[in-house]
Amino acid sequence: MSGYSLGIKELDELLGNIREGTNLMMIGPPMSRKDELLNAIVFNSQNSENSAIIVSTREPGERILAWFEDNGMDIQNTDIGIVDCVTRTLGLGAADTEKIKRASSPVDLTGIGVKISQFFEEMLVKKQKKKIHLCINSLSTILMYSNIQTVFRFLHVFTGRVKAANGFGLYVVEDQMHDVQTIATLKQLFDGMIEIKAVGDAYAIRVVGMTSKPTPWFEYSIEGTKVSLRKT
Template sequence: MSVYSLGIKELDDLLGGIREGTNLMMIGPPMSRKDELLDAIIYQNLNNDNAAILVSTREPGERVLSWFEEQGMDISTMNIGVVDCVTKTLGMGAPDTANIKRASSPVDLTGIGVKISQFLEEFLVRKKMNKIRLCINSLSTILMYSNLQTVFRFLHVFTGRVKAAGGFGLYVVEDEMHDPQTIATLKQLFDGMIEIKAVGDTYAMRVVGLTSKPTPWFEYAIEGTDVSLVESGNA
């Protein structure tokens, strides 16, 4: 059985590894550095025997990959694919590359699904990777353009494919952008959550649903690819 990790020691020790086929929602307020946290989790766990697919609804694919290169990653040797939902909305006719496949916009769920499937085929079937991560940043942007039922059906397909492939899915949600019913509906698709909340001038996270009780709240700081935690006394 493949066991996944977050690359954050304190949480990984408490969780004892994340079972293959797990899908998690990462939910927290705006400006809580969820983008950087997601990128750090991908970076910490990417090596030659696994792959990552990142659906980007906020940044062009080149900008996403440039962050990893700035941290010292050689993209040409890593199995990382970005589904870019931004560039074509800017009216730019950039072609697909080895690491970037472009959907027409965040509303184009069919196109996004096709591009994800192409990367899954490449990494799992052709390259026979042992582990695959699928990350969507963010579901909230997609929900701005599509109704909940359409997004639910789309997610149902791909959380199911993550389960079937023994992968790990991580999906970002802005918790102040949606009504409680929307969040409750989406939660049905996930095995647990990384919850983030404001604590004074900083933010804290915990993991819910993967162990018999939630982990403690940890305040966190992000420095490049490193996420450091301190158990929160204010939570």
């Protein structure tokens, strides 16, 4: 069946197949384990037809690949690419590798765009992958260095690329870090949202905009690559 899933049973049952070319914002408070949630979604989608690009403004590429490897992914035989926006900002002169391409910093949107495009070319044209994920973690870091107009133009290009490639885009935003106008501007580029909120000491998740009404809120826990939900 064509389309995409989140690899989270309860949400996938409610959403059905996520249509190709969909772009979603994942927005939630700090410390709500959005990084692991994003990684779990990518992990659970990977097979011989799939590929993924993760733009990281938080962690070096090696650390992200190590998370996937620690959770049982055969990195060498999986088409996953990291655009690392961290290592060179630390003054480390690490070279690009097959799986990791380095941008100079989160402010270097031109460089980040070039690296994303190189991975698109490798995965979709050279390797003929049928499906591709583009994940940016996080837009909030990029917005700290660039104005909303510049980020909007950058995102407009790549959400368009995801649509054209029948891909699936996921873009992480920190809640309460941006004003209402910034969020409203960004929302124009997305088909829906994965919303996260604090519920006491736990966190809850729902999906908005993909069905006629939002999904219910579910409290979630993450163990490795398994995301478990229960209704709030």
